[in-house]
Amino acid sequence: MVDDGDDDKVKTFCTDDHPTRVFLALNKFRDSSILTDLTLNTVDGRSLCVHSLVLAAVSSLIWKNMNRNITYSKVDMRRDTDRSAGVHKWLLSLGPEVDYVGLEAIVEFAYTGLISCLNEHMDQIKAAAQTLGAPRVLDLFANKKELPIKAGGHGMAENISAAQQIMISLQSIKQLWMNRAGCDVVLQALGGSLHVHRVILAVSSDYFRGMFTLGMKESFQASVSLPFLLASDLEVLIGSSYKGSLPLSWTSIFELTSAAIQLQYQPALTLCLNFLQQEITPHTCLDVVSFAEAYGMAHLLEAADDFVLRQFQKVACTLKFKDLPGRQLLKYLNSCSLCVPSELVVFNAVVAWIQAKPNVRQKLAKELMKTVHFPLMTFEEFKEVQSQDMWRDHNLAGLYETVLEEFCSTQTALQNQCRIYLPKENLVLIGGDQISEDLGGRSISRQLWFGNSLKSFTGIQKAIEWRSLGAMPEPARFSHEVAVLNEQLYIFGGKKYYGNGDTLNSTYRYDPLQDSWENLSEMQEKRCSFSVVVLDQKLYAIGGQCELNHLDSVELYCPTTDSWSFTWPLDLPLSGHVAKVLKGQIFISGGQSSDFLCLSSMFLYHPETGSTFLANMSSPRAHHCMETLGDCLYVAGGITADHSMTVIDQLACEVYCPATDSWTAFTSLLVPHVGAGSAVLEGKFYLLGGYSQEDCSDTNMVHRYNPVTQKWENVGEMPGPNNDLQACVLCLPQHLRM
Numbered sequence: 001m002v003d004d005g006d007d008d009k010v011k012t013f014c015t016d017d018h019p020t021r022v023f024l025a026l027n028k029f030r031d032s033s034i035l036t037d038l039t040l041n042t043v044d045g046r047s048l049c050v051h052s053l054v055l056a057a058v059s060s061l062i063w064k065n066m067n068r069n070i071t072y073s074k075v076d077m078r079r080d081t082d083r084s085a086g087v088h089k090w091l092l093s094l095g096p097e098v099d100y101v102g103l104e105a106i107v108e109f110a111y112t113g114l115i116s117c118l119n120e121h122m123d124q125i126k127a128a129a130q131t132l133g134a135p136r137v138l139d140l141f142a143n144k145k146e147l148p149i150k151a152g153g154h155g156m157a158e159n160i161s162a163a164q165q166i167m168i169s170l171q172s173i174k175q176l177w178m179n180r181a182g183c184d185v186v187l188q189a190l191g192g193s194l195h196v197h198r199v200i201l202a203v204s205s206d207y208f209r210g211m212f213t214l215g216m217k218e219s220f221q222a223s224v225s226l227p228f229l230l231a232s233d234l235e236v237l238i239g240s241s242y243k244g245s246l247p248l249s250w251t252s253i254f255e256l257t258s259a260a261i262q263l264q265y266q267p268a269l270t271l272c273l274n275f276l277q278q279e280i281t282p283h284t285c286l287d288v289v290s291f292a293e294a295y296g297m298a299h300l301l302e303a304a305d306d307f308v309l310r311q312f313q314k315v316a317c318t319l320k321f322k323d324l325p326g327r328q329l330l331k332y333l334n335s336c337s338l339c340v341p342s343e344l345v346v347f348n349a350v351v352a353w354i355q356a357k358p359n360v361r362q363k364l365a366k367e368l369m370k371t372v373h374f375p376l377m378t379f380e381e382f383k384e385v386q387s388q389d390m391w392r393d394h395n396l397a398g399l400y401e402t403v404l405e406e407f408c409s410t411q412t413a414l415q416n417q418c419r420i421y422l423p424k425e426n427l428v429l430i431g432g433d434q435i436s437e438d439l440g441g442r443s444i445s446r447q448l449w450f451g452n453s454l455k456s457f458t459g460i461q462k463a464i465e466w467r468s469l470g471a472m473p474e475p476a477r478f479s480h481e482v483a484v485l486n487e488q489l490y491i492f493g494g495k496k497y498y499g500n501g502d503t504l505n506s507t508y509r510y511d512p513l514q515d516s517w518e519n520l521s522e523m524q525e526k527r528c529s530f531s532v533v534v535l536d537q538k539l540y541a542i543g544g545q546c547e548l549n550h551l552d553s554v555e556l557y558c559p560t561t562d563s564w565s566f567t568w569p570l571d572l573p574l575s576g577h578v579a580k581v582l583k584g585q586i587f588i589s590g591g592q593s594s595d596f597l598c599l600s601s602m603f604l605y606h607p608e609t610g611s612t613f614l615a616n617m618s619s620p621r622a623h624h625c626m627e628t629l630g631d632c633l634y635v636a637g638g639i640t641a642d643h644s645m646t647v648i649d650q651l652a653c654e655v656y657c658p659a660t661d662s663w664t665a666f667t668s669l670l671v672p673h674v675g676a677g678s679a680v681l682e683g684k685f686y687l688l689g690g691y692s693q694e695d696c697s698d699t700n701m702v703h704r705y706n707p708v709t710q711k712w713e714n715v716g717e718m719p720g721p722n723n724d725l726q727a728c729v730l731c732l733p734q735h736l737r738m
Contacts, residue, residue, distance in 0.1 A: 008249055008250070008251045009249055009250075010247050010248065010249045011247070011248055011249070011275070011279065012245050012246065012247050012248070013245065013246050013248055013271040013274055013275050014243075014244055014245035014246070014271070015244055015245075015267065015270065015271065017163075018170075018244030018245075018267060019163070019166045019167045019169070019170040019244060020163055020166055021267075022170060022200075022203055022204075022241070022244075022267075023054075023111055023112065023113070023166050023169070023170070025203035026051060026054055026111060026199065026203055027111040027112065029051070029199065029202070029203065030049070030050060030051065030054075030111060033049055034199075034202070034213055035051065035198055035199040035202055035212065035213065036049040036050055036051055037051060037052050037089055037090060037184075037199075038050050038051065038052035038055060038062070038089075038090045038091075038092060039089065039090070039091050039092070040055075040092050040094065040103055040107075041091065041092065041093045041094065042094055042098060042099060042100045042103060043094070043095065043096050044099070044100060046100045048100075048103060048104065048107055050107055050110070051199050052066060052090055052182060053066075053173055053176065053182055053197055053199060053200070054110050054111060054169070054173070055106075055107065055110050055132075056172070056173075056176060056181075056182065057110060057168075057169035057170070057172035057173050057176075058106070058109060058110045058132075058134050058136055058137065058169060058172075059106070059110075059132040059133050059134050060132075060133030060134075060135070061131070061132050061133045062092075062132070063133075063172075063176075066176060066181045066182040067176075067179060067181045094131065095131070097127050097131055098127060098128045098131050098132075099124050099127075099128075101117075101121050101124045101125075102121065102124035102125045102126075102127055102128030102129075103128050105117060105118070105121065105124070105125040105128065105137075106125070106128050106129060106132055106134055106137060109134070109136075109137055109165070110169065112162060112166070113161070113162035113163065113164070113165030113166040113169070114162040114165070115137070115140065118140060122141065125137065126138065126141060136165065136168070139160075170242065170244070173197075173200070173242060174242035174243060176197075177195075177196070177197065177200075177242050180195045182197060183195035183196055183197055184197060184198050184222075185197075185198050185201070185212075185221075185222065185223070185224060186222060186223040186224070187223075187224055187226055187234060187238075188223055188224065188225045188226065188227075189226045189227070189229045189230060189231040189233075189234045190227060190228075190229065190230050190231060191230055191231040191232060192231030192232075192235075193223075193231065194231065194234060194235055194238060196238055198212050200238075200241050200242065201238070201241070203241075204238075204240075204241040204265055204266065204267050204268075205263050205264055205265045205266070206264035206266075207262070207263040207264045207265070208263065211224070228262070229259055229262070229263075230255070230259075233252075233255055233256055233259045234259065236252075236256060236268075237256065237259055237260055237263065237265050237268045240265075240267050240268040240271060241267055241268075244267070245271075246268055246271040246272070246275075248271070248272065248275045248279075250279075250284055253272060253275055253276060254287070254291055256268065256272055257269065257272040257273070257276065257291070258295075260272055261295060273297075273300060276288050276291075276300060276304075277300065277303050280303075280304065280307050282311050282314035282315045282317070282318055283318050283320070285304050285307045285308050285311070285315060286304075286308065286315065286318070286320040286321065286323075286324065287320065288300065288304040288307075289301065289304045289305060289308065289328075292304055305332075306337065306424060308332060309332060309335055309337040309338050309339060310337070310339045310424070310682065311339075312332065312338055312339060312340055312345070312349070313340060313341065313345050316345070316348070316349035316352065321349070321352070321353065322352065322353055322356035322357075323356075324353065326361065326364050326368075329353060329368070330364075330367065330368065330371070333346065333349075333350070333368065333371035334371055336420055336421065336422045336453070337421070337422050337424070338419075338421065339421055339682070340419075342376075342377070342381060342456075343372055343373050343374065343376050343377050343381065343419070344377060344381045344384060344385070346371060346372045346373075347369075347372045347374075347385055348384075350365075350368045350369065350371070350372065351388055351390055353368075354368070354390065355390060358390075358393075362393070362395060362396065365396060365399055366399055366402075369399060369402075369403060372403075373417075373418075373419050374403055374406045374407040375406060375407060375409065375417060375458070376417070376418065376419060376456065376457060376458050376459075377407065377458070378458065378459045382407050385403065385407075386404075417457065418455040418456060418457050419455070419456045420453050420454075420455055420465075421453060421454045421455075421456065422452070422453050422737065423451070423453075423454065423681060423682060424682075424731070425681060425682075425729045425730065425731050425732075426450045426451055426452065426729065426730055426731070426732045426737075427450065427451040427464070427679055427681055427686060427688070427727060427728075427729060428448060428449070428450045428451075428469060428489070428727065428728050428729070428730050428732075429447075429448065429449040429450075429466075429677055429688060429689075429718075429719070429720070429721070429725055429726075429727050430448050430472065430480075430482050430489070430491060430677075430725065430726045430727070430728070431444070431445050431446065431447070431448075431472065431476065431477050431478055431480055431491075431494065431721065431725055431726065432444075432445050432478050432677075432689070432720070432721030432722065432723060432724055432725025432726070433445070433478040433721055433722075433723055433724045433725070434698060434720065434721040434722050434723065435696075435697075435698050442498075443721075444475075444476040444477065444478050444496065444497070444721075445476050445478075445720060445721040445725075446471040446472050446473075446474065446475070446476040446477075447468065447470075447471055447720055447721070448468070448469035448470055448471065448472060448510075449466045449467065449468060449469060449719045449720060450466070450467055450469045450730070450732060450736070451464040451465065451466060451467075452465045452466070452467045452736075452737050453465045454715065455716075460713060462713070462714070462715045462716060463715065463716035463717070464702060464715055464716040466718075466719035467736070469512075469732075469736070470515070472491055472508060472510070472517070473508055473517050473519065475496040475504070476496065477491075477493075477494035477495060477496055477504060478494055478495055478721075478723075478724035478725065479494050479495050479528035479529050479675075479724045480492060480493050480494025480495075480504070480528065480726060481493060481494070481527075481530055481531060481532040481541070481726060482532070482726040482727075482728050483532045483533070483534050483539055483728070484534070484728050484729070484730060485534050485537065485539065485559065486537075486559075487512070487513075487730070487731055488509055488510065488511050488512070489509070489510040489512070489728065489730060490507065490508070490509050490510075490520075490532075490539060491507070491508045491509075491510070491726075492506075492507050492523065492527070492530075492532055492541055493505055493506070493507075493523060493526065493527040493528060493530065493541070493544070494527075494528050495528045500547055501547075503526040503527065503528050503545075503546045503547060504526060504527075504528070505522045505523040505524070505525060505526040505527065506519070506522055506523075507519075507520040507521060507522060507523060507557070508520065512730055512731075512732050512733060512736075513733055520557075520562055521557075521562050521563055521564055522564075523541055523555055523557075523564055524555055524564050524566065525544075525546065525551060525553055525555065526546045527541060527543075527544035527545070527546060527551060528544055528545050528546070528575075529544055529545045529575040529576045529623070530542060530543050530544025530545070530551070530575065530577075531543065531544075531577055531578055531579035531588070532579070533579045533580060533581050533586055534581065535581050535584070535586060535607075536584075537559070538556055538557065538558055538559075539556070539557040539559070540554055540555070540556055540557075540567070540579075540586070540607065541554065541555045541557070541564075542554050542570070542574075542577075542579050542586075542588065542605065543570055543573065543574040543575060543577060543591070544574075544575050545575035545576075549573075550573035550574060550575050550592070550593065550594045551573055551574070551575070552569045552570040552571070552572060552573040552574065553566060553569050553570075554566065554567045554568065554569060554570065554605070554607065555567070556607065567607040567608070568606070568607055568608060568609065568610045569610075570588075570605065570610075570611060571603075571610065571611045572593060572594075573593065573594045574588075574591045574592070574593065574599075575591060575592050575622075576590070576591045576592045576622035576623045576624075576638075577589065577590050577591025577592075577599075577622065578590065578591075578624060578625065578626040578635075579605070580626050580627065580628050580633060581628070582628050582631070582633060582658065583631075583658070585604055585606075585658075586604065586605045586606070586607075587602065587603075587604060587605075587614075587626075587633055587656070587658075588601075588602070588603055588604075588605050588611075589601070589602045589617065589621075589624075589626050589633070589635055589656070590602075590617065590620065590621045590622050590624055590626075590635070590638065591622050592622045597620075597641070598620035598621055598622045598639060598640055598641050598647070599620055599622070600616040600617040600618070600619060600620040600621070601613060601616055601617075602614045602615060602616060602617060602656060602663075614656075614658075614661050615656075615661045615662055615663060616663075617635065617654060617656075617663055618652070618654055618663055618665065619640050619650070619652065620640050620641060621635070621637075621638040621639065621640050621650045622638055622639055622640075623637075623638045623639055623674050623675050624636065624637045624638025624639075624650065624674075625637045625638070625673070625676055625677075625678035625687055626678075627678055627679065627680045627685050628680065629680060629683065629685060629707055630707070631657070631658070631659065632655050632656060632657050632658070633655065633656040633658075634653070634655045634666070634685050634705065634707075635653065635654055635655070635656065636653040636669060636673065636678075636685070636687055636705070637650065637653075637669065637672070637673035637674060637676050637678075637687055637690060638650045638673075638674055639674050639693045647693055648693060648694055649672035649674060649692055649693050649694050650672075650674075651668045651669045651670075651671075651672065652665065652668050653665065653666050653667060653668055653669060653705075654666065666705075666710060667705070667710055667711060667712055669687075669703065669712060670712070671692075671699055671701065671703075672690065672691070672692040672693065672694070672699060673687045673689070673690035673699055673703070674690050674691050674692065674693050674699075674723065675690050675691060675723040675724040675725075676688055676689050676690030676699070676723065676725075677689060677690075677725045677726050677727030678727055679727045679728055679729050680729070681704075681729055683706075683707070683708075684704045684705060684706050684707075685704060685705040685707070686702060686703070686704045686715075686727070687702070687703045687704070687705075688702050688718060688725070688727050689701075689702070689718045689721070689722035689723055689725060690722060690723050691722060691723040698722040698723060699722060699723070700717050700718045700722050701714055701716075701717060701718070702714070702715050702716050702717065702718060703715070
């Protein structure tokens with residue numbers, strides 16, 4: 001069990017497309033005559049086999065017959081004696097007012113939420129809908145009079161989509177289940193029984209599909225015994241089929257996931273696995289590791305192991321950590337993905353684990369201490385090592401001497417002089433501009449670099465190991481923009497040189513898995529010093545500059561059609577600004593106006609309605625960086641203007657909270673970062689390169705802000721170009737990182 005106080009907090013997980021998936025499966029069952037229980041006959045001798053449950057969701061006639069036996073004058077509905085595969089067969093003979101075409105349309109609507117022939121056979125469909133009591137089908141005709149049909153449409157009411165119709169149908173089926181109407185099997189489990197519809201079980205679970213469709217004895221039984229499951233767990237799982245949601249907590253998650261695995265109950269299993277990965281905490285991650293190992297779930301195990309490594313300092317403070325098997329602890333300690341702020345964290349974790357069972361674990365002390373890089377400790381940190389009570393044990397005297405010697409040694413092998421950490425994703429630098437070593441000229445780059453690892457040296461010294469990722473297609477560029485969508489890198493616009501006529505509108509896409517570039521449709525306007533965001537699988541190029549003209553236009557790129565189109569313009573021409581998406585909204589900060597004045601504005605931009613201005617920053621800035629961390633937007637770097645309107649470096653930093661529409665200062669920069677690249681990697685805000693407006697020097701350093709410690713730290717130098725470049729985070733293939 002977990003040792004976290006929030007283990008009983010319930011969260012409801014849901015799948016938005018669950019109704020669509022259920023009805024797609026039901027339609028396939030109908031096509032294959034699997035578990036169909038109702039035969040619909042027309043007077044011309046034709047018939048349709050359907051699931052009464054599905055038709056009842058749209059037909060009041062079938063609904064009432066499933067809830068109670070009623071005789072209708074226009075129809076003859078009776079139960080057949082056939083009970084193949086344990087299914088009670090029903091026959092419904094319709095009168096002359098319902099023909100096969102109209103009946104088929106009602107059935108199509110019941111299974112798909114639309115009618116493809118609505119325009120061609122209105123009278124037949126309306127007659128069938130009136131006889132069967134299908135008000136939602138009749139509503140389609142009413143809405144047709146009010147709303148024009150779009151070209152290529154299905155005649156559906158514009159305000160109710162097929163997906164929404166399907167959702168309503170599933171809610172109706174859920175109500176039947178709650179009323180026990182049409183339930184054709186009773187599941188007997190530990191502590192109770194459940195009345196359920198066989199076909200719903202079959203579309204949700206491979207276990208039940210096999211049971212009810214492959215001639216097993218249970219397929220002919222009205223009651224099925226499941227003595228290995230709790231009735232309470234089974235009810236929750238089955239409820240997910242009717243509702244598309246699952247209430248989950250750490251108290252129940254492992255039992256429910258285990259039951260979902262045994263029954264191969266896919267809707268619930270998917271939600272359980274989502275919970276295990278999204279809600280994982282330092283207190284629960286080791287339970288998830290054990291569970292994934294026990295059930296051979298490689299993907300879940302990889303995610304849980306990764307969490308342990310990235311959050312090792314917090315995990316090492318939990319009670320569960322002290323129960324780790326020695327082999328598992330060594331695996332974590334020897335991993336290049338082990339993320340620790342200092343070697344003291346590793347040492348303290350080892351000591352805590354040994355002291356939990358000293359008599360048994362001291363024999364592993366020597367091997368475990370080899371995973372601690374003692375030469376990287378400061379003298380203050382090593383004093384804490386020396387103060388540990390464990391060294392009083394005479395059995396560890398020799399080990400202490402070895403540790404002391406290693407700390408003091410200057411002959412330690414080179415690979416032991418730093419700890420190498422491999423982040424899960426990679427910082428990538430794209431293009432940019434830099435000054436020559438003799439300060440006599442500038443050069444523009446096509447180069448891409450990626451940060452393969454982070455090396456930690458003695459104390460707080462760190463450095464990024466940069467590797468080449470090749471070059472973008474010609475031309476080289478700076479003041480461009482980049483975005484990442486579906487793990488692919490997009491590059492837009494920029495400048496190819498320093499004169500007139502050098503602004504670009506080209507667009508390229510890089511696929512890191514294939515290591516290939518693709519030339520895409522050009523933007524409709526040439527742009528530099530602009531911003532690009534990703535929203536709802538579309539890309540927006542916002543504002544910018546072309547020659548001396550500032551732009552207020554915004555273009556939308558659709559990857560599916562490889563096309564650009566203009567959306568609502570900005571309220572004013574803008575360049576040197578930054579746009580970011582937070583919680584589905586586009587926020588735009590700062591920038592320069594047409595007269596090159598720095599702005600302190602912050603506003604929301606909506607592609608269909610325009611701008612909504614928010615609280616201003618405390619001071620103007622442009623050519624800065626802004627990134628999303630948690631629920632806030634962090635702004636750093638760039639230029640501003642003093643009281644005499646002289647443009648100077650902006651060292652002050654501030655964070656915007658949308659919930660309160662307010663700005664708060666945070667730790668200032670020590671060096672300027674104008675025109676820098678920026679990205680968020682593992683919850684930290686990276687500023688990469690840039691330059692100083694005041695002395696025109698390049699800033700070739702990388703700084704990152706840790707919101708937990710509220711400090712900036714130096715994490716090394718840039719590999720090449722320093723300013724007017726772009727940065728992003730990509731997940732690169734493993735062969736590039738070996």
